[in-house]
Amino acid sequence: MNGADALLKTLADNGVELCFANPGTSEMQMVAAFDREPRVRPILCLFEGVATGAADGYARMTGRPAATLLHLGPGLANGSANLHNARRAFSPMVNIVGDHATYHRRFEAPLTSDIAGLAWPNSCWVKSADRPDDIAPLTAEAIVASQMGQRGVATLILPGDSAWSEAPILSAQAPTPVRTRPDDARIDAVAEALKAAAKPVLMLGTNGMSEQGLAAAARIAAAGVRILVDTFVARHLRGSGRFATAKMLYFGEMALKDIEGSDLMVLAATRTPVAFFAYPDMPSILVPEGCRELTLATPEEDGVYALEALAERLNAPKDFPVAAYEAPNAAPTGKLNPYAIGDSLARHLPEDSVVADEGITASLPLFLQTRAARRHDWLTVTGGAIGQGLPVAIGAAVATPGRKVVAVIGDGSAAYTLQGLWTVMREGLDVVTIILANRAYQILNIEFDRTKSGVQGPRAKDLLGIGDPALDWVALAKGFGMAGVVCQTAEEFDAAFARALAADGPSLIEAVL
């Protein structure tokens, strides 16, 4: 068995079962080894951003790392925007990047580059397995590192000669890291501060957002604390049967207005909320003046334990109200807009569905209209790097067979990683892709004003519009082998969406806004 075998065996022995791959010459040994290790399933992507985003989606749904397989520095770079999102989602991932043989690196061949340098900005761990006997131990170390602290992307560089040489060590064990618990004194202090506060708010971040964490937050809410979820949480548990939570609003001034008068902000598995962008004469930190901040748990710590302990300290009731299913009976009518689409989602999303939301300007209307939909998970663009919706949907669909996945993506965003449509088809994934076709980078028309950039001249208008030529998403879907349909009205959309969900397997709806 060679180094590539050792890598796959170590992944499999530690429960890493998937590899989203886009291999090249330096990864051929890995390609060959998949036939010798049935426990790790490779899934081919036509672009690396699809592979890394899919691994992110998988991690969000399972809490466990998937692997990727990328081709040297350029392959890594192509995957890096979605590694950035994965980093912000605290998604564990074993990011495998092939490299030249160790002895070949110094010759500056055309594909030589500083792989570690490219990897560090989005990785929590980067090492290169420069000898075949490094591979199993470093693979295990990568698996652990990806799940340590706040969790993240562990990048393992695999030189060709390590992969093709006989491996003296075939596997190694990766113990599951244990999260640090905040100590009693801290939890006590937060509890006392909450009791004394007039208008407290608790910010809930990704690593506190599990069924258990949400239930504890619900109890804390029943004790009189407002719960607000981070704007870009990796996986928002929502819908009927769950405690209903609002999230912090995207625009800073709206977010601040929403929590105006709060005298205490408790951070549960998150950090001080900050504005997505800076704007002239607007604040960066989204904490009202005079509001005290206390950290219950950092993202690195066991936020769920902390929430449960806090609920106990507050003598919070065991019972808490949950949302009931409540959606429009009648199909939305008239002009197609994000609210109508949100109503259709609320009507038709089945129990335990998953929504990958990259609606950008449409996200808030979609989110609001589905607050009382059936139980579902809502995945957001955690790092703000667009081209994330479809890849994350792929990973979620692979992770949760039997659950319907709906990707709702702005046309501008979808163009970044449209190659994902091919993997959806190839794997026959149960993903309905909704393209919100407003023919513009619509958010930028808003941001143009917010950044006080003046009045749009013809060139500025042109740079923010993508309607010339208009993208034909049904044709693009066909190009990747997928059936699609265009909808111009709310009625058309509602019917098309219901049909798409009823039919198992992939399809695309272009919703013209």
Place this chain on the structure above:
Amino acid sequence: MNGADALLKTLADNGVELCFANPGTSEMQMVAAFDREPRVRPILCLFEGVATGAADGYARMTGRPAATLLHLGPGLANGSANLHNARRAFSPMVNIVGDHATYHRRFEAPLTSDIAGLAWPNSCWVKSADRPDDIAPLTAEAIVASQMGQRGVATLILPGDSAWSEAPILSAQAPTPVRTRPDDARIDAVAEALKAAAKPVLMLGTNGMSEQGLAAAARIAAAGVRILVDTFVARHLRGSGRFATAKMLYFGEMALKDIEGSDLMVLAATRTPVAFFAYPDMPSILVPEGCRELTLATPEEDGVYALEALAERLNAPKDFPVAAYEAPNAAPTGKLNPYAIGDSLARHLPEDSVVADEGITASLPLFLQTRAARRHDWLTVTGGAIGQGLPVAIGAAVATPGRKVVAVIGDGSAAYTLQGLWTVMREGLDVVTIILANRAYQILNIEFDRTKSGVQGPRAKDLLGIGDPALDWVALAKGFGMAGVVCQTAEEFDAAFARALAADGPSLIEAVL
């Protein structure tokens, strides 16, 4: 005038006239400023890899830098594979990356990342304009840096507050760097060694490949020295009326066989040739045993001067033979394959056309069949990062209005940056895109064997094939507003290609292999 104005004015004042852009919120001031600086034309791309590849293509054709405009770390990352190719092409480029306002950086907002860290692996210069009065001087410095030495990507980071603040300095001058000339002693030594050598070869690299450099190389050839062009030269000047050059072969063992028995290798504006990849038991360095190496000029030095001086030292004849146009009169017939496509290129490529070659396994047949085509420039995948062909074609077409540009791209490669089809349409560029549809990463089927990866099992076969589902390139083109046609036979292709060239403007041909 604000910082964004200062940036554009400094670009324009120094002759940088184009900006391939994919802006976001942090770049809104730049978007606004384009309407106030008519001398810098923005061209919108739907994906950053298209923008950076286009700037590379522009630089290859003009020798001058274009600018890019990218959105923070993820935008930079998306553009980095083609920055890698640009670095290997020695293409000057002013790569502008927007950033958060300086005071906002420390808050770890969702889009915060280590932009400089991501930029360095592919840049020769990276600086951030952290104050508005930095902008003009640093922009000038970037323009100079991009043209210094071997030339490359100068990355200028532009924080939001620098862009929106009043700029005290509006412009700065960027002197054109002068290339260092190799000294007489070195040229004399090379001339003496060549005279004494039994079987010398001169390797010609990108920075020696101009009309003047090629003419000097031709004279040197007439004095008895074999000229061999680097396998991946940025721009190969070829065709009728020019000295005909072969290039070093891609596979190391073939390359070595081709120069077997050479006792002297002279490096003209290039470095020691090395194998593209390492393989078990194959050499990395492509210099025959016992062959002496001498550097006439490094890529940083004035290679054209050195070649001319060497021709003089060798008393080389002033006249040299040039290729005459020689192509099949009759259309190729029968099965469509790369040789047939090469024949059609030879038949129909008009004078002064440009070929962006990302044919991968088809590249050598295409190259061989066009050796006696009409005068044309041949652009290659310098860094081996695929997804380069269409973007480079865009840049070449923008750079050379009136010249026909043909992009010949493998289907696997084309899928990486297919969003480029949109910019071709939007700008009405005279680009014919030929997709070589073999439904596989065909090169990897060869590399699988060369890396001694064994026998392909079903999973390996699956990972190297992209025919399930098959990409429908006519539909994909339609999705971006472009007309396309499928060809199954050599006759069909020849006719379709002739038609596409005769019609001005964009079209796509899917050539099924």
